[in-house]
Amino acid sequence: MPGTHNKAQLPSNPTLKEINWYKKQINWGELPPFYHLVASSVSEAEGILEHGFDNAVKSLLDKRNWNLDLLDGYETELGEIQCNKKPRIALHQVFTERGFELWAQPYAKDVIIDQYVKNNRFMEFKVWDPLSMKCLIRINQLHTFIGFYFERGDKADKAIILHAHKVVHKIITFLQIQLNVVKLDGVTIKALYQLCEKDSRACSDEINIAKIALGEPINRE
Template structure:
């Protein structure tokens, strides 16, 4: 491997741009397709709080779609919407066959809703459309990428996984500030990572025992 690769270092608490740069340095100047797919979806989710384009998170926090009667709200003379309360939502973190996803569910009375509803006096949003408001973020194939990391990944792969966790946490924290998040559950990226890590160690231990049975020497750091 060229000497320039050996000099590449990953800074503490790196940005996604820095992680991508490091990955290129240790991978002959290229981003592997699998890594690039995951990194791109993480980047897209990271930008939803800053970019101007429409997305599910911005639809949730748009007070123009809030039920002002239920939330004690009104429109000021300046056209500003002011509410005594914020709409309630439940957040669920999940690993599906598509990857890691963060879902939102509104409340009608004290029950979460997962279907299209419009102009319901018990709903704290004027319109709830699961197709455009439920799935807040998705990190494509992150579950497979985490598994890949424990098989033959590198330092950049781990940094990308940790960064994905930070992005998800940042968005959840933002929603907790902007809305009334009543419930937060599911499987976090950290949970899934630690589960895979445990399975990886168990597999390694099984291999070591097999080697002992075959009379081989175990060499662990």
């Protein structure tokens, strides 16, 4: 196994499958539980645009739930719904106690809706149910995992964090094409990563100063 460790290489722009393979190579053929938790969440988020089962993103894109009167829409003879406008939504990136989440919220006039609303003529969706439509994706315990990486993580841990950022960016870009995203805010994965990186460097500098004061050698890398 040690020989396998030496041969394992991570591509410059790895897929999730390649990151998982690399993690196994440097971890005696296993995926640690914490890593597996995060990787599974990233995989679920990555497949949200491809899988056929119902999810919050598909609910947003279901034109049968769009308010056709507000969106200048109509149904063709073939039963297809055509709209000249797209429903407005606000996207919010947030870290909760559960992990990273991407939230969507609709508008009624210029008011952001954050509760169950049905058949309101000012809202651009016929029904808005935050229980099934608000949280588009969740990456479980990503905030804790980022902190773990800066304490004792490896290249695979960093790669899965960066890949999570790319997946979220891809989903946001997709939504910006399919819907009218008028607001995008919150704390991104990249922002939290950079904040933790800054704190980690500050902590390292403090340790080095303490070592110098004690006359001990420091890591010059």
